[in-house]
Amino acid sequence: MTGRRAPGRIAARFARLAAGKRAGFVPYVTAGYPTLDHTRELVAGLAEAGADVIELGIPFSDPMADGPTIQRSSQGALDAGTTTGDVFDVLAGLRRHSDVPVVIFSYLNPVVSRGVGEFIREAVDAGADGVLPTDLPLGADPELESRLSESPLDLVRLIAPTTYPDRIREIARASQGFVYYIARTGVTGARSALREELGREAGAVRAVSPCPVAVGFGVSTAGHARAVGAAADAAVVGSALVDRLDSGGVVGALALARELREALDEVRPG
Amino acid sequence: MTDGTVEMGRFGPFGGRYVPETLIPALDELAAAYAAACGDPGFLAEVDALSADYVGRPTPLYRARSFEAEAGVAPIYLKREDLNHTGAHKINNTVGQALLAKRMGKPRIIAETGAGQHGVATATACALFDMECVVYMGTEDVVRQSLNVYRMELLGAEVRPVDSGTRTLKDATNEALRDWVTNVADTHYIIGSVVGPHPFPLIVRDFQAVIGREARRQILKAEGRLPATVVACVGGGSNAMGMFHAFAGDDGVALVGVEAAGEGLGSGRTSASLSEGRPGVLHGSLSYLLQDADGQVAPAHSVAAGLDYPGVGPEHSHFKDTGRARYVSVGDGAAEEAFRALPGLEGIIPALETAHALAWVTEAGRRGEIEGPVAICLSGRGDKDAVHVAGLGAGEAGS
Numbered sequence: 001m002t003g004r005r006a007p008g009r010i011a012a013r014f015a016r017l018a019a020g021k022r023a024g025f026v027p028y029v030t031a032g033y034p035t036l037d038h039t040r041e042l043v044a045g046l047a048e049a050g051a052d053v054i055e056l057g058i059p060f061s062d063p064m065a066d067g068p069t070i071q072r073s074s075q076g077a078l079d080a081g082t083t084t085g086d087v088f089d090v091l092a093g094l095r096r097h098s099d100v101p102v103v104i105f106s107y108l109n110p111v112v113s114r115g116v117g118e119f120i121r122e123a124v125d126a127g128a129d130g131v132l133p134t135d136l137p138l139g140a141d142p143e144l145e146s147r148l149s150e151s152p153l154d155l156v157r158l159i160a161p162t163t164y165p166d167r168i169r170e171i172a173r174a175s176q177g178f179v180y181y182i183a184r185t186g187v188t189g190a191r192s193a194l195r196e197e198l199g200r201e202a203g204a205v206r207a208v209s210p211c212p213v214a215v216g217f218g219v220s221t222a223g224h225a226r227a228v229g230a231a232a233d234a235a236v237v238g239s240a241l242v243d244r245l246d247s248g249g250v251v252g253a254l255a256l257a258r259e260l261r262e263a264l265d266e267v268r269p270g
Numbered sequence: 271m272t273d274g275t276v277e278m279g280r281f282g283p284f285g286g287r288y289v290p291e292t293l294i295p296a297l298d299e300l301a302a303a304y305a306a307a308c309g310d311p312g313f314l315a316e317v318d319a320l321s322a323d324y325v326g327r328p329t330p331l332y333r334a335r336s337f338e339a340e341a342g343v344a345p346i347y348l349k350r351e352d353l354n355h356t357g358a359h360k361i362n363n364t365v366g367q368a369l370l371a372k373r374m375g376k377p378r379i380i381a382e383t384g385a386g387q388h389g390v391a392t393a394t395a396c397a398l399f400d401m402e403c404v405v406y407m408g409t410e411d412v413v414r415q416s417l418n419v420y421r422m423e424l425l426g427a428e429v430r431p432v433d434s435g436t437r438t439l440k441d442a443t444n445e446a447l448r449d450w451v452t453n454v455a456d457t458h459y460i461i462g463s464v465v466g467p468h469p470f471p472l473i474v475r476d477f478q479a480v481i482g483r484e485a486r487r488q489i490l491k492a493e494g495r496l497p498a499t500v501v502a503c504v505g506g507g508s509n510a511m512g513m514f515h516a517f518a519g520d521d522g523v524a525l526v527g528v529e530a531a532g533e534g535l536g537s538g539r540t541s542a543s544l545s546e547g548r549p550g551v552l553h554g555s556l557s558y559l560l561q562d563a564d565g566q567v568a569p570a571h572s573v574a575a576g577l578d579y580p581g582v583g584p585e586h587s588h589f590k591d592t593g594r595a596r597y598v599s600v601g602d603g604a605a606e607e608a609f610r611a612l613p614g615l616e617g618i619i620p621a622l623e624t625a626h627a628l629a630w631v632t633e634a635g636r637r638g639e640i641e642g643p644v645a646i647c648l649s650g651r652g653d654k655d656a657v658h659v660a661g662l663g664a665g666e667a668g669s
Contacts (some may be wrong), residue, residue, distance in 0.1 A: 061566040062440065062552060064447045065290040071434060084564050108288055109551045113565025135288045135551065160292035162454060167294070185292050186452035 009129045010101045010154050010177035013052050014212040014233060023264040024052035024234030025225075026214050027241055027257055028105060030073035031056055031090055032082025038250055039090050045254040047100040050261040052234060053178070053214075054100055055132065058087050060107040065134050067189030069239040084110050084119075088126035095127035103130035103156055103177070116144060120151040130154035130177045138171050149176060159205055161185050161197075172209035180236065181205050183217040183228075190240040191218035199231040203270065206232065222263035229264040279468020282591060284584035287467040289447075289554045296454045301469040303374045308476075313369065317477075320365050324398070327362075327480065329353050331488035331645070336615040337628075338642075341635030345493065348618070348648040349485045351509065358621065358650030359481060359509045360391035364460055366477035368395035371458035378402045378457040382446040384411055384439030384505070385576030385623060386418025387650055388462030393427035395460075403427040406445040408438040411575045414658050436569045439505075439579045443553050463506025464583030467554030471583050478512025485645055486516045499640045501526045502647035503626040504597065505541065505577035507586045509649035514595060524596065524640075527586060528630040530572035530623075531599035541570040543582040544590050544597040557584040573602040573662070574622035574655075604629040609652060609659055621650035622659065 017024050027046050031039050046054055059077035063070060091102055104123055111119045111133060123131065131153045136145065138157060149155040154177030159168050162185055172179050183198055184191075198215070206213045215228045216236025228235040237260055245253040279285050287297060307313040321327040329350045338344040351359035364381075371379060379401050383389030389405040396403035405422055409431045412419055422429050435441035443465075450459040464471045464478070482500075489497050500517050502510035504527035517523045532540040540546060543558045550559035552567055560568040560580035570580040589595035605622055608629035613619045620628060627646050634640045652659075 061435065062444050064444045064553070065292075065451065067448070075435075078566060107551075109559075109561065109567070110565040112556075113550055113561060113563075134290055135554070137287065137289060137291045137294050140287050140289075158291045160290070160294075162292050162295045164295055171291070182290075182292060185454055187448045 009099065010053060013101050014178060017052060017233065021268045023229030023232070023267060023269050024212070024214065025050055025261045025264050026053045026055060026216070026234050026236040027051050028055040028057060028236060028238030030059055030070060030077050030242060031087040032059055032077030032080055033073040033242070034076055035080055036082065036086055036090060040093055041250045042245070042253060043090065043094050044098065045250060046257055047094065047098040049254055049257040051100055051257065054102045055105045055236065055238070056087060056091060056102050058084055058104065058106040058110050060110060063107060065187055067187040067239065069190065069242050070188050073242045084114060088122050091126040091128060101129045102127065103132050104128050105132045105134070108133050108135045116147050120148070120153060124152050128153060130156050132156040132180065134158070138167070138174055156180055158182055161201060168205055169208045172205065172211065175211055178212040178214050178234065179205070179209055181213055181215045181232065183215050183219065186217070188217055188239050190220035190243055194218060194224050194227055199227065202231040222259050225260045225263040226267050229267040230270055233269055235260070235264060279472070281585040281588035284549070284557050284587040285468055285471055285555050287554060288551045288556065289467045290451055292451050293454060293467070297467055297469065299374065303370060304469055304473055307370055307373060313373070316369060317366050321362070321480065325355050325361050325365060326353060328484045331485055331492065333492070334616050337612065340611065340615060341632045342638070343635035343640055343644060344642050346631065346642065346644045346646065347489060347492070348646050349481060349513065351481060351647060351649050352618070352620065352651035356387070356391050356394050357653065358387040358391065359478060359512060360388040360462060361394060362480055362512065363462065363474050363477040363508065364388070364391040364395040367458070367460045367473065368399050368401065371401070372399055374458065376456055376458040378453065379460055380404045380406070380446050380449050380457055381460045381462060382406045382439065382442040383462060384442065384578055385574065385621070386411065386415040386422070386654060387576060389427070389429070390418050390421045390425070392460050393422040393425035396427065397425045404449065405429050406432050406442040406449070408436070408442045409433045410437040411439065415575055415654055417654050417657070438570070438575065440567065440570065447553065463508040464511045464585060465506045465553055465555065465581060471555065471585055474508055475511045475515060475585060478508050479515040481509065481512040481647060482514060482516030485513065489643060489645055493643050495643070496520055496523050497643040497645040499524045499526060499644045501528060501627050501631055501644060503528045503577060503623050503649060504544070504582060504586060505530065505579050505623065506581070507583040509647050511583060511585055513647040518594060525589070525594065526630070527595055527597045528627045529597055529599040530574055530577035530605070530626055531601040532571040534601050535599060539571040540599070541572040541577050541579055542599045543580060544586060545599050549587065552581045555584045557587045558582050558590065573605060574626065576621070576623040577626065598630055600626045600629045604633065606659055606662060608632060609655065618648070619652040619656065620648060621652045622655040624649045
C-alpha cells in the first residue's frame, strides 16, 4: 500500500542516531507559509539537509502557545488559504521522494473538527509518522488520547519546566516516538540565550524517559544547538527558521538548517 | 459546591483542560487552593464582607412596570447588577479571585477584557489588595470602550492593547494566556467569564452564583412564587450562569440565554456560538464554537464588545444539549433600540450587552411567547456605551 508508513520510523531514526552517537535535528515548518510551494521546497530541502524528524505545523487561527513569529507565520498561511487537506497534500508530495519521519504539529481544534478518526486516517495515508497536539496534556481527554496513541501515529507528548517530577515520569512513559522538553516557561520564539539550568533539566528528563528527548523553544543558533545536542537526543528549531525564511527565503532557511545540523554533529549527546 | 458532572472539570462532555503542559501545575494548584478556600469559613466570611461593604450587595430586584407595559408581559423584575461597585456583575468574580490569588501568594494579576468591565473590575480589586495588574484588550475594543481604558489606568492597571487577529476579546484572551504561560510562577490569571480550562468555569460560576441566589430569594419574597422565565445575555456567559445557577434545579423555571446575533443569524457576522456554532476547543475548553469547516476559529461580531466572542462557557453548552436552558439571539439593531428605550421607561441606562436580554424579552413578550414573572439579569450599566451608540445614531449604524 503506497503511503502507509513502516511501523516506528521515528524510533528507527532515533535508534540510528543513538548508534552513531549523534544528536538529532528536528526543524518545525508552518505549512503554507508564505505559500504551499515554499513549504514543499522547504521540507524537501530540510530532508536533504539532514533533518531527522520534520515537524509539519497545521496553521491555527489562535496559536496560544506561540510567540509573535509563529503567530505571524500561522496567520500568513491561513491568509494564503491553507487548509488541513493542503498540509496532508504537502506531506504526500514529500513522501514520493523522502522517507524522513514527519510529525504533524497541531492545535487540537483542527483535529477534533475533522473528527479524530478521519484526521488519523488522512494523516496516515499522507505518510505521517506522528502527531504532536500542543494543547492536549496528559490526562486531559483519556478517550481522545487513546484513539491517537493506539493509532499508527506516534503521539508525541510535551514536558515543561513547570511539570512536577512524578508527572515527568508519567508523560515520558506515555509519549511515543520521542518526548518534547519545553526549554522555558513561555511561548515559542527565538531567543539570544538559553537558560543555564536547561542542560541539567534535560538530563533529568532523559534519566527517567524510556524514549528519546528532544528540546525546543528558543533554540535559535548553532551555539544553542551545540548546547542542546550535548544534553538531549535532539534539538527542535522553529521560530528561528521562520525568521530566516522571512529574511532569506527558502535558500536562507536551508542554509541555517545545514549550519544547525553541522553544529549538532560537533557534539555527542551526554 | 460541585456536583458529579464537574469532578473532572466536565459539564457533560464539555469543559476540560486543553492547555499547554506548562499550565497544568498552575491549574492543579488553583483547583487545590480553591477547594481549600471553599472549606475555610474565614475565606468565605471575607468574600461575604467585601460583597456587602465594598461591592454593595445584595443588589436590588426591581419591578420595572413601564418596561412591562412595553413588553406586554408582567411582572418583570430587573436584577440590578449595574448597581454593583464599578457598574457590572464582573466584580463579584474579581474580588473573589483576587482574594484567592492572595492566598496562593501570587502578587501579579493579569486579565483579558472586551467591554472593559472585567478589566475595570480586576483593576479595582488589584487596587484594593495592592496587587500588580496587567489587562489585555483588543485594539478595536480600546477604541469603542475608551472610557473604561481610562478608568483602568486611573486604578493603576497597565492596559496592553492587542493588535493580533480580530483585535477583540478572543485575541486579548490569547495574549493573556501567553502572558500566563510565561509568568506563571508569580502570576494569577483572573479570567472574566465562565470559560477557559478547569477550574475557571467552576470558580467564576461559583463567585457569580450570588446573583441568582439573591434573585431567587428576592422574587420569592416579592411574588410568593418562583419566576416563570429567567433571562440573561450570553457572551462567555458569566452573568447568565450566575443568574441561572440557583434556578437550575427548579424545573418549572424556564432559563433563556440571549446571544448576540450581530448583523443577523446566517450573516457570518454574529457572536451566537450556541445558535450557530459546533463543539470545538478554544482557550482550554471544549464548548460550542464559531468555526469554519477546518476548525479555524471564525471571527465573531457584535456591537456589544462584551459579547463579541466566538466561544461560550462549557456549562452553557451542556445546558443547551440537555435542554435545561434555551438559547436565542438578538441582533445589533434591536439591542441598540433596547439600549435607547430603557432609560426613558425606567431611568436606567443598560449596558449594550444587557440590552440584548431586554430586547429579547420585549420581542418575545409582544409575541406572547413568555410568561411572567420574568426575571432579567441587568448585568451592567451603559455609561461606557453612550458615546459609541451616539456615534452609531449619527450615521454609522449598520456600517
